[in-house]
Amino acid sequence: MRDSVRLGRVAGFPVSAHWSVGVILLLLAWVLAGGVLPQTAPGHSAATYWLGGLVGSFLLLCSLLAHELAHAVVARRAGVEVEGVTLWLFGGVATFRSEAPSPRDDLRIAVAGPLTSLAVALGSGLAWVALDRSPGLDLAAGVTGWLSTINLVLAVFNMVPGAPLDGGRVLRAVLWARTGDRERAAVSATRAGRAMGYALVGLGLVFLLLGDPVGGVWTVLIGWFILAAANAEQEATVTRTLLGAVLVRDVMSSPVVTADPALSVEDLIERQVLSGRHSAYPVVDEDGRVVGLVTLRQLRTVPAQRRDVTRVRDVVLPLSEVATAAPTEPLPGLLPRLTPGSGRRALVLDEDRLVGIVTLADVSRTVEARALLTHPA
Template sequence: MFGKSFKLFTLFGFEIKVDLSWIVIAVLIAWTFANGLFPATVEGLTTATYWWMGVAAATGLFLSIIFHELWHSLIARRYGLQMKGITLFIFGGVSEMTEEPKSARVEFWMALAGPLSSVILAGVFYGAYGLARGAILPEPRAVTEVFRNLGYLNLLLAGFNILPAFPLDGGRVLRAAIWAANKNMLSATRIASLVGSAFGVLLIGGGILLALFLGNPIAGIWYALIGWFLWTAARSSYQQVLVRKGLEGITVAKLMEAKPVTVPRALSVERLVDDYIYKHTFKMYPVVDGDRLAGCVTLQKVKDVPRTEWGVTTVGAIAAGCAPDNTISPSADAMEALAQMSRGRVSRLMVVDGDRLVGIITLKDMLEFLSVKLELQDHK
């Protein structure tokens, strides 16, 4: 879902991160307020004041989304769920879960916490708007208009999120209700994701209608983009649930290849290329000394050696220490291995027990296991 993101700060133990796409949308929001909405609703102010108002509104929305997602995370922690943090991206924010809720009741309260928090925050901003109207301020119209719009935006945030379109909060409430009724979490997720996909298709259709036939191309594009996001998010969220359920309780040791391709330290680079790289086409090989992991050798390391020296240079001479991101314990959860591969953008991890190499786990093997397991579950 995300591109490149960076950490801003930690709040109540949760990492708050921002995807680069959010920076783009924040600038666009500030520009829209400063050049369109505020000049139309509050006339006669300076350009600098309108920009101050726009930046204040964008910042307030940024903090409002964090507040919304923070309550999801706090309720999740209250029920014993592990949360990685909160990431803001182009369409809002998301609380990153490492596991699914354990019951429909937990799912319900987690999902409802977000919209409720936005309604409360809307009340706070509207209250501040009322107080500011009677206060003596340098530019009262500017301050009150920012508060009023932030109140409205939080109501809009609550209203949009409560739509029964999974994975929005309302869609998760729907999943909780179906889950409570049929006692089947996967079935409930499938139904909720279908509803979410349908909402996405409707928004895309509405966007096309607005753009082509009702003379509002900008609104039409936004409707279509949000619809596309909902459609893809609903499908990918269901797939993530399938993966989590499929790998639940499975350790790395169960899925790893116990006799992986390894390279001895004394092997020449020439033999490495001829007997290993051309044969297996991997970009990284574990280097062993007996059964001890002595390091890693990569395709780039080989390319750094002049071809005339391949015959006299040993693998041990060019091997480097293996990065922690490339190793995992045999007792680790398979889901953890999958997440580690995703973070490092690799398809293979070395399985180590202390300093011993005990196996290799690959994305291909994990996906094949999932495919077979899901096929057997469907057969039941």
């Protein structure tokens, strides 16, 4: 996800936070400090309520992270490659680079998150019971009670049978197991998600007409998010179906124009960039080893007065951070790796030897061409 800040690694997974996390953190703190806590724990100062609100909103973000990490851990055990976890305005998302190998694994991955939220709700509820009986801890009791309720709501809401919610993944797994057709099951799950998205948008509009602007706006936003995500997932499913048994080597561009790591940025721009049509160049050393990738965006970060003394090796994106693929790999399996972080391109390596490059434009062109075979004009 763009505009995200890397926070570190948890359980071996990269964890990032979108800038919108700051917005939701303050919004939740305001809800707690301005309404929930004064009702459940009256008699405290405004500063105390804000402190409790900030702690409560931070704990909720931690529980959302636990929810997504549960998906990631179970996915890793099933052999699914996990790119990382990102927190953002509507919660979080665990990004996978491959698909579950079986309906059973798909089901386990899907239910891991809601079960974690239920566990957090139960633990917070027990803490609320203990704290509520202790004198002087009414504020902490209010925070834990709220945390328990929110996690319970999240667990139940996420199990609604419509993609991209976890309940939609469960529906997909069940239909996959019943029909043996994963793509068909995915389309059915996304259709259910679209229906739910439209329903929530409509419900939000009703709230607005009844004079509840806050509830109405949030319901419309959630419905819009579900609708957009379901549409995107359905499009991805159709794309995988169209690509079928297409291999990476069938769409890759070859031969590839490369860059020398010892070359200065100034020379690279004058010799190759200005006269070429490429926006990225794989960097290959004199021994034929792929060092990484340099893009026009990286070159723009070098000040003009430093280009003649800055080498390509100084600005190269390491190979460990670049998407790669084997020429015989099925193309649909590469799609999850063509992310903005990878520049939406992948280097094709055959036993560490660079043989081609695949961009999202190559994939789009292939999809459009194959669509002509099934949907002639």
